[in-house]
Amino acid sequence: MFYKILVFIHIFSAILGMGPGFVLSLIGKSAKTITExxxxxxxxxxxxxFVMIGGTALLVSGLLMGAINTSLFRMGWYNVSLFLFLLALAIGPIVLSPISKPLKAKIEAHEGEEIxxxxxxxxxxxxxYENIESFIFLVIIALMILKPF
Structure with missing residues (x-):
């Protein structure tokens, strides 16, 4: 019963965390002015x-399912998914933050409306890089659904 609850949490977390993550790169694309x-x-x-909360719950529930059903750690799809998830998590602080933080500061400091x-x-x-991260998450979702190896 506990395992079924974890599966529910895992799927719900994927929807809550990954779903909104796919639109993050689209939000700023239509902006025409600095204010926008x-x-x-x-x-x-x-x-x-939402992405952070869902992603954390996703990782924790996935690892707990692996702890309960240790045969998961012998399955390629599970291990590759876990590796790709950790890789995608690392992209945030290693790649995205060093680009986005100075960018946000420049936007806040900029005077005038022209971008x-x-x-x-x-x-x-x-x-x-956000699109690369989204692609990694799509691969993970495919691996979770298809369990090809």
């Missing part, structure tokens, strides 16, 4: 809270 861009970053920060060219260039770089 600032607002987009506020929305992204709020949505990211600077530097932001557009760095913003595209940020979206590129």
């Amino acid at each position: 861009l600032r607002h987009a970053y506020k929305i992204k920060n709020r949505v990211h809270i 600077p060219e530097e932001y557009i260039r760095e913003g595209k770089r940020l979206v590129f």
Whole structure:
């Protein structure tokens, strides 16, 4: 019974955490002014809270299921999914934060309404890495559904 509850939590966490994560890179794309861009970053920060809570619950519930059903640790799909999840988690502080924090600071400090060219260039770089992270999560979802090996 406890295992079934963990499966429910795991699936619910995937929806709560990964679902909103797929739209994070799209939120700022339609901004035409600095004011809109600032607002987009506020929305992204709020949505990211769901991603963090869901992602944490996803990891914990997945590991608990592995602790209960240790045969999972001998299955390739489970191990690859776990590795990819940890890799995606590492992308945040190692790749995304060093790009996004200075970008946010520049946006906050910028005067005027025109979006600077530097932001557009760095913003595209940020979206590129966010899309890589989203692709990793799609692979993980496929592995969880198909369990191919």
